[in-house]
Protein backbone atom coordinates (compact mmCIF):
# COMPACT_ATOMS: atom_id res chain seq x y z
CA UNK A 180 0.00 0.00 0.00
CA UNK A 181 1.17 3.53 -0.78
CA UNK A 182 1.01 5.88 2.22
CA UNK A 183 1.35 9.65 1.91
CA UNK A 184 1.02 11.23 5.32
CA UNK A 185 -0.24 14.71 5.99
CA UNK A 186 2.54 17.18 6.92
CA UNK A 187 0.70 18.62 9.89
CA UNK A 188 -2.49 17.30 11.49
CA UNK A 189 -5.59 19.56 11.46
CA UNK A 190 -6.83 18.10 14.72
CA UNK A 191 -5.78 21.07 16.85
CA UNK A 192 -8.17 23.34 14.90
CA UNK A 193 -11.20 21.21 15.77
CA UNK A 194 -13.58 22.09 18.60
CA UNK A 195 -14.68 18.64 19.81
CA UNK A 196 -17.24 20.34 22.05
CA UNK A 197 -19.12 21.54 18.95
CA UNK A 198 -18.99 18.80 16.34
CA UNK A 199 -21.62 19.06 13.61
CA UNK A 200 -22.43 15.54 12.34
CA UNK A 201 -20.59 14.68 9.15
CA UNK A 202 -18.86 17.97 8.47
CA UNK A 203 -15.46 17.45 10.04
CA UNK A 204 -13.04 14.99 8.48
CA UNK A 205 -9.93 13.32 9.84
CA UNK A 206 -6.52 13.83 8.28
CA UNK A 207 -6.35 10.95 5.80
CA UNK A 208 -8.42 8.97 3.30
CA UNK A 209 -7.97 5.67 1.53
CA UNK A 210 -8.41 5.45 -2.23
CA UNK A 211 -8.40 2.43 -4.48
CA UNK A 212 -9.12 2.33 -8.22
CA UNK A 213 -10.82 -0.37 -10.28
CA UNK A 214 -9.61 -0.40 -13.88
CA UNK A 215 -9.10 -3.06 -16.57
CA UNK A 216 -11.17 -5.57 -14.61
CA UNK A 217 -9.39 -5.40 -11.26
CA UNK A 218 -8.89 -3.37 -8.10
CA UNK A 219 -5.40 -1.83 -7.97
CA UNK A 220 -3.07 -1.07 -5.06
CA UNK A 221 -4.81 1.14 -2.48
CA UNK A 222 -3.31 4.43 -1.43
CA UNK A 223 -3.62 6.54 1.68
CA UNK A 224 -3.31 10.28 1.20
CA UNK A 225 -4.28 13.45 3.02
CA UNK A 226 -8.07 13.96 3.11
CA UNK A 227 -9.13 16.30 0.32
CA UNK A 228 -10.58 16.71 -3.12
CA UNK A 229 -11.02 13.99 -5.71
CA UNK A 230 -10.42 14.97 -9.27
CA UNK A 231 -13.20 13.83 -11.60
CA UNK A 232 -14.28 15.03 -15.04
CA UNK A 233 -17.75 16.32 -15.96
CA UNK A 234 -18.43 13.07 -17.81
CA UNK A 235 -17.86 10.85 -14.79
CA UNK A 236 -20.61 8.25 -14.70
CA UNK A 237 -21.67 8.58 -11.06
CA UNK A 238 -22.67 12.21 -11.69
CA UNK A 239 -25.14 11.13 -14.35
CA UNK A 240 -26.56 7.80 -13.23
CA UNK A 241 -25.90 7.67 -9.50
CA UNK A 242 -24.07 4.33 -9.55
CA UNK A 243 -22.73 4.54 -6.02
CA UNK A 244 -22.99 2.68 -2.72
CA UNK A 245 -21.72 3.44 0.76
CA UNK A 246 -21.47 2.19 4.33
CA UNK A 247 -21.60 3.81 7.74
CA UNK A 248 -19.85 2.25 10.73
CA UNK A 249 -18.19 3.39 13.91
CA UNK A 250 -15.04 2.93 15.94
CA UNK A 251 -14.96 3.77 19.66
CA UNK A 252 -12.22 4.42 22.22
CA UNK A 253 -12.15 2.27 25.30
CA UNK A 254 -11.48 3.85 28.69
CA UNK A 255 -7.91 2.56 28.34
CA UNK A 256 -7.58 4.50 25.05
CA UNK A 257 -7.68 1.59 22.60
CA UNK A 258 -9.62 1.85 19.35
CA UNK A 259 -12.45 -0.67 19.01
CA UNK A 260 -14.38 -1.42 15.85
CA UNK A 261 -18.02 -2.51 16.09
CA UNK A 262 -19.16 -5.34 13.77
CA UNK A 263 -17.10 -3.90 10.93
CA UNK A 264 -17.11 -7.12 8.91
CA UNK A 265 -20.91 -6.96 8.82
CA UNK A 266 -20.54 -3.57 7.15
CA UNK A 267 -17.98 -5.03 4.75
CA UNK A 268 -20.41 -7.77 3.72
CA UNK A 269 -23.28 -5.31 3.35
CA UNK A 270 -21.12 -3.00 1.22
CA UNK A 271 -20.50 -5.85 -1.18
CA UNK A 272 -24.19 -6.84 -1.21
CA UNK A 273 -25.09 -3.26 -2.11
CA UNK A 274 -22.32 -3.17 -4.72
CA UNK A 275 -23.56 -6.35 -6.38
CA UNK A 276 -27.11 -4.97 -6.66
CA UNK A 277 -25.76 -1.79 -8.27
CA UNK A 278 -23.56 -3.76 -10.67
CA UNK A 279 -20.38 -2.53 -8.95
CA UNK A 280 -17.43 -4.96 -8.54
CA UNK A 281 -17.00 -6.21 -4.96
CA UNK A 282 -14.01 -5.24 -2.80
CA UNK A 283 -11.72 -7.98 -1.52
CA UNK A 284 -11.54 -8.63 2.21
CA UNK A 285 -7.82 -7.92 2.07
CA UNK A 286 -8.16 -4.42 0.56
CA UNK A 287 -10.96 -3.51 2.96
CA UNK A 288 -9.24 -4.80 6.09
CA UNK A 289 -5.70 -3.62 5.43
CA UNK A 290 -6.89 -0.26 4.10
CA UNK A 291 -9.05 0.32 7.16
CA UNK A 292 -6.33 -0.76 9.54
CA UNK A 293 -3.69 1.55 8.05
CA UNK A 294 -6.11 4.47 7.87
CA UNK A 295 -7.24 4.08 11.48
CA UNK A 296 -3.69 3.63 12.69
CA UNK A 297 -2.93 7.07 11.26
CA UNK A 298 -6.11 8.81 12.46
CA UNK A 299 -7.08 7.12 15.72
CA UNK A 300 -6.50 10.37 17.65
CA UNK A 301 -9.62 11.70 15.93
CA UNK A 302 -11.73 9.35 18.04
CA UNK A 303 -12.49 11.09 21.31
CA UNK A 304 -12.50 8.92 24.42
CA UNK A 305 -15.34 10.71 26.25
CA UNK A 306 -18.81 9.13 26.35
CA UNK A 307 -20.98 9.88 23.34
CA UNK A 308 -18.07 10.25 20.91
CA UNK A 309 -17.08 7.90 18.11
CA UNK A 310 -15.20 7.92 14.84
CA UNK A 311 -17.75 7.56 12.05
CA UNK A 312 -16.27 5.59 9.14
CA UNK A 313 -17.63 6.07 5.64
CA UNK A 314 -16.48 3.58 2.99
CA UNK A 315 -18.01 4.21 -0.46
CA UNK A 316 -17.64 3.11 -4.06
CA UNK A 317 -18.66 5.12 -7.09
CA UNK A 318 -18.61 4.78 -10.87
CA UNK A 319 -15.58 6.78 -11.94
CA UNK A 320 -15.46 5.88 -15.63
CA UNK A 321 -15.86 8.74 -18.12
CA UNK A 322 -18.90 7.95 -20.26
CA UNK A 323 -22.42 9.33 -20.46
CA UNK A 324 -24.05 6.29 -22.02
CA UNK A 325 -26.63 4.93 -19.58
CA UNK A 326 -24.70 1.82 -18.64
CA UNK A 327 -22.67 0.32 -15.81
CA UNK A 328 -19.20 1.83 -15.62
CA UNK A 329 -16.00 -0.11 -16.33
CA UNK A 330 -14.09 1.97 -13.75
CA UNK A 331 -14.78 2.52 -10.07
CA UNK A 332 -13.23 4.27 -7.10
CA UNK A 333 -13.35 2.92 -3.55
CA UNK A 334 -12.74 5.48 -0.81
CA UNK A 335 -12.77 5.43 2.98
CA UNK A 336 -13.05 8.70 4.88
CA UNK A 337 -13.59 9.14 8.60
CA UNK A 338 -15.32 11.82 10.63
CA UNK A 339 -15.33 12.38 14.40
CA UNK A 340 -18.91 12.26 15.65
CA UNK A 341 -20.99 12.76 18.73
CA UNK A 342 -24.65 12.47 19.75
CA UNK A 343 -26.92 12.71 16.67
CA UNK A 344 -30.32 13.56 18.15
CA UNK A 345 -29.81 15.15 21.58
CA UNK A 346 -33.47 14.53 22.53
CA UNK A 347 -36.44 12.35 21.61
CA UNK A 348 -37.82 13.10 18.15
CA UNK A 349 -41.24 13.56 16.53
CA UNK A 350 -42.00 11.64 13.35
CA UNK A 351 -44.81 11.46 10.79
CA UNK A 352 -46.09 8.45 8.88
CA UNK A 353 -45.70 9.03 5.13
CA UNK A 354 -48.74 8.22 3.05
CA UNK A 355 -47.81 9.58 -0.37
CA UNK A 356 -44.09 9.29 -1.14
CA UNK A 357 -42.11 6.04 -1.01
CA UNK A 358 -38.52 5.29 -0.12
CA UNK A 359 -38.25 1.86 -1.73
CA UNK A 360 -40.33 -0.65 -3.62
CA UNK A 361 -40.36 -4.42 -3.99
CA UNK A 362 -37.67 -5.55 -6.39
CA UNK A 363 -35.87 -2.23 -5.98
CA UNK A 364 -32.76 -1.23 -4.06
CA UNK A 365 -34.15 -0.35 -0.62
CA UNK A 366 -32.12 -3.12 1.06
CA UNK A 367 -28.91 -1.64 -0.38
CA UNK A 368 -27.09 1.45 0.79
CA UNK A 369 -27.41 3.00 -2.65
CA UNK A 370 -26.81 6.76 -2.81
CA UNK A 371 -30.00 7.30 -4.82
CA UNK A 372 -32.21 5.95 -2.00
CA UNK A 373 -31.13 8.90 0.10
CA UNK A 374 -31.39 11.47 -2.73
CA UNK A 375 -35.05 10.60 -3.25
CA UNK A 376 -35.84 10.82 0.47
CA UNK A 377 -34.70 14.44 0.94
CA UNK A 378 -37.67 16.20 -0.69
CA UNK A 379 -40.38 14.40 1.33
CA UNK A 380 -38.24 14.72 4.48
CA UNK A 381 -37.94 18.48 3.98
CA UNK A 382 -41.72 18.75 3.64
CA UNK A 383 -42.06 16.86 6.94
CA UNK A 384 -39.41 19.10 8.57
CA UNK A 385 -41.41 22.16 7.54
CA UNK A 386 -44.39 20.75 9.41
CA UNK A 387 -42.23 20.34 12.53
CA UNK A 388 -41.28 16.66 12.24
CA UNK A 389 -37.72 15.42 12.50
CA UNK A 390 -38.22 12.37 10.32
CA UNK A 391 -40.63 10.37 8.22
CA UNK A 392 -41.78 6.83 8.91
CA UNK A 393 -41.77 5.20 5.49
CA UNK A 394 -44.58 2.83 4.59
CA UNK A 395 -44.76 0.19 1.85
CA UNK A 396 -44.76 1.65 -1.66
CA UNK A 397 -47.77 -0.34 -2.85
CA UNK A 398 -50.47 0.53 -0.31
CA UNK A 399 -48.85 2.69 2.39
CA UNK A 400 -50.41 0.35 4.96
CA UNK A 401 -47.32 -1.28 6.43
CA UNK A 402 -44.54 0.38 8.43
CA UNK A 403 -41.03 0.05 6.96
CA UNK A 404 -38.33 2.27 8.53
CA UNK A 405 -37.59 5.87 9.44
CA UNK A 406 -34.92 8.13 7.96
CA UNK A 407 -31.63 6.29 8.44
CA UNK A 408 -33.04 4.16 11.25
CA UNK A 409 -34.86 0.88 11.61
CA UNK A 410 -37.97 1.33 13.71
CA UNK A 411 -39.22 -0.35 16.87
CA UNK A 412 -42.41 -0.27 18.94
CA UNK A 413 -43.06 -1.47 22.47
CA UNK A 414 -46.63 -2.68 22.37
CA UNK A 415 -47.55 -3.88 25.83
CA UNK A 416 -44.23 -5.33 26.93
CA UNK A 417 -43.27 -6.82 23.59
CA UNK A 418 -40.82 -5.27 21.14
CA UNK A 419 -42.00 -5.30 17.56
CA UNK A 420 -40.01 -4.32 14.47
CA UNK A 421 -40.82 -4.73 10.77
CA UNK A 422 -39.51 -7.96 9.27
CA UNK A 423 -36.79 -7.53 6.65
CA UNK A 424 -37.60 -7.38 2.96
CA UNK A 425 -35.86 -6.02 -0.11
CA UNK A 426 -37.30 -2.58 0.63
CA UNK A 427 -35.83 -2.35 4.16
CA UNK A 428 -32.18 -1.94 5.13
CA UNK A 429 -30.92 -4.84 7.24
CA UNK A 430 -29.52 -2.60 9.97
CA UNK A 431 -26.55 -3.84 11.96
CA UNK A 432 -27.81 -1.94 15.00
CA UNK A 433 -31.21 -3.61 14.47
CA UNK A 434 -29.55 -7.05 14.51
CA UNK A 435 -27.67 -6.08 17.67
CA UNK A 436 -30.79 -4.81 19.44
CA UNK A 437 -32.62 -8.05 18.65
CA UNK A 438 -29.82 -10.04 20.33
CA UNK A 439 -29.53 -7.68 23.30
CA UNK A 440 -33.28 -7.63 23.92
CA UNK A 441 -33.49 -11.43 23.77
CA UNK A 442 -30.57 -11.66 26.18
CA UNK A 443 -32.55 -9.54 28.62
CA UNK A 444 -35.52 -11.90 28.20
CA UNK A 445 -37.57 -9.33 26.31
CA UNK A 446 -39.91 -10.80 23.72
CA UNK A 447 -39.08 -9.58 20.19
CA UNK A 448 -41.25 -10.00 17.12
CA UNK A 449 -40.02 -9.32 13.59
CA UNK A 450 -43.10 -9.16 11.41
CA UNK A 451 -45.22 -7.00 9.19
CA UNK A 452 -46.69 -4.08 11.12
CA UNK A 453 -49.85 -2.38 9.89
CA UNK A 454 -50.18 1.35 10.51
CA UNK A 455 -53.63 0.42 11.84
CA UNK A 456 -52.07 -1.81 14.48
CA UNK A 457 -50.07 1.13 15.82
CA UNK A 458 -53.20 3.30 15.89
CA UNK A 459 -55.16 0.57 17.69
CA UNK A 460 -52.38 0.07 20.25
CA UNK A 461 -52.33 3.81 20.85
CA UNK A 462 -56.09 4.03 21.34
CA UNK A 463 -55.92 1.08 23.75
CA UNK A 464 -53.20 2.95 25.70
CA UNK A 465 -50.84 0.11 24.87
CA UNK A 466 -48.29 1.90 22.68
CA UNK A 467 -45.61 2.34 25.30
CA UNK A 468 -42.51 3.24 23.37
CA UNK A 469 -41.16 3.83 19.93
CA UNK A 470 -37.52 4.19 18.93
CA UNK A 471 -35.18 4.09 15.97
CA UNK A 472 -31.87 2.26 15.68
CA UNK A 473 -28.92 2.97 13.42
CA UNK A 474 -25.18 3.52 13.45
CA UNK A 475 -25.42 7.31 13.49
CA UNK A 476 -28.17 7.56 16.14
CA UNK A 477 -27.42 4.33 18.10
CA UNK A 478 -30.85 4.11 19.76
CA UNK A 479 -33.05 7.17 19.43
CA UNK A 480 -36.28 7.46 21.44
CA UNK A 481 -39.28 8.74 19.47
CA UNK A 482 -41.70 10.91 21.45
CA UNK A 483 -44.61 11.12 19.08
CA UNK A 484 -45.85 9.64 15.82
CA UNK A 485 -48.31 11.56 13.69
CA UNK A 486 -50.68 9.90 11.24
CA UNK A 487 -53.08 12.20 9.39
CA UNK A 488 -54.21 14.52 12.15
CA UNK A 489 -53.68 12.04 14.98
CA UNK A 490 -50.63 12.73 17.15
CA UNK A 491 -49.75 9.61 19.11
CA UNK A 492 -47.63 10.44 22.15
CA UNK A 493 -45.93 7.41 23.66
CA UNK A 494 -47.50 6.22 26.92
CA UNK A 495 -44.01 5.35 28.23
CA UNK A 496 -45.32 2.95 30.89
CA UNK A 497 -42.52 1.66 33.09
CA UNK A 498 -38.81 2.06 32.46
CA UNK A 499 -37.63 2.87 28.94
CA UNK A 500 -36.48 -0.31 27.20
CA UNK A 501 -34.87 1.82 24.49
CA UNK A 502 -32.56 3.46 27.02
CA UNK A 503 -31.68 0.15 28.69
CA UNK A 504 -30.78 -1.43 25.35
CA UNK A 505 -28.88 1.68 24.32
CA UNK A 506 -26.73 1.38 27.43
CA UNK A 507 -26.15 -2.35 26.83
CA UNK A 508 -25.03 -1.57 23.30
CA UNK A 509 -22.81 1.35 24.26
CA UNK A 510 -21.15 -0.64 27.04
CA UNK A 511 -20.17 -3.32 24.52
CA UNK A 512 -19.04 -0.72 21.96
CA UNK A 513 -16.81 0.96 24.54
CA UNK A 514 -15.43 -2.38 25.76
CA UNK A 515 -16.89 -1.85 29.25
CA UNK A 516 -18.66 -5.20 29.53
CA UNK A 517 -17.88 -8.65 28.28
CA UNK A 518 -18.48 -8.93 24.54
CA UNK A 519 -20.32 -12.27 24.61
CA UNK A 520 -21.47 -11.81 21.00
CA UNK A 521 -17.99 -11.21 19.56
CA UNK A 522 -19.01 -7.90 18.02
CA UNK A 523 -15.97 -5.85 18.91
CA UNK A 524 -12.48 -5.94 17.36
CA UNK A 525 -9.46 -4.09 18.68
CA UNK A 526 -7.72 -2.16 15.90
CA UNK A 527 -4.50 -4.03 16.64
CA UNK A 528 -6.36 -7.35 15.98
CA UNK A 529 -7.47 -6.54 12.43
Ligand SMILES: Cc1ncc(COP(=O)(O)O)c(C=O)c1O
Pocket residue numbers: 247404406407408409428429430431432433472473474475
Ligand atom coordinates in the same frame (compact mmCIF):
# COMPACT_ATOMS: atom_id res chain seq x y z
C1 LIG B 1 -32.21 3.49 5.41
C2 LIG B 1 -31.51 3.05 6.62
N1 LIG B 1 -32.14 2.21 7.47
C3 LIG B 1 -31.55 1.74 8.59
C4 LIG B 1 -30.26 2.11 8.91
C5 LIG B 1 -29.59 1.53 10.13
O1 LIG B 1 -28.61 0.63 9.76
P1 LIG B 1 -27.32 0.38 10.67
O2 LIG B 1 -27.83 -0.01 12.00
O3 LIG B 1 -26.57 -0.71 9.99
O4 LIG B 1 -26.58 1.67 10.70
C6 LIG B 1 -29.57 2.99 8.07
C7 LIG B 1 -28.20 3.42 8.39
O5 LIG B 1 -27.27 2.82 8.00
C8 LIG B 1 -30.20 3.46 6.88
O6 LIG B 1 -29.55 4.27 6.05
